[in-house]
Amino acid sequence: MGRNWQWSYTQGRIKRLKAEVAARQNGEPFDANQIPLHSYDGTMQSKFKRGWQSVCETDIQCRLNGHNTYQQVRQRLAKQFGERHE
Secondary structure, rough: HHHHHHHHHHHHHHHHHHHHHHHHOOOOOOOOOOOOOOOOOHHHHHHHHHHEEEEHHHHHHEEEEEOOOOOHHHHHHHHHHHOOOO
């Protein structure tokens, strides 16, 4: 994968997270199926779309709760529910 392809994928994730978080904070509806135009180049748009669609509910909740990494989420859950001993 070329660097520009990875950049488009990353931009898809960034733009989706920003749009989704802003919509939820403002109480507005959000349609994840309305993917914005990123590039007229088909490959770049495809990578952007994949990045856009790769965002899951956990990613959104992390941003809404101020947790930027899964490690922070794990620490918060461990504090809330206690450490798991396996």
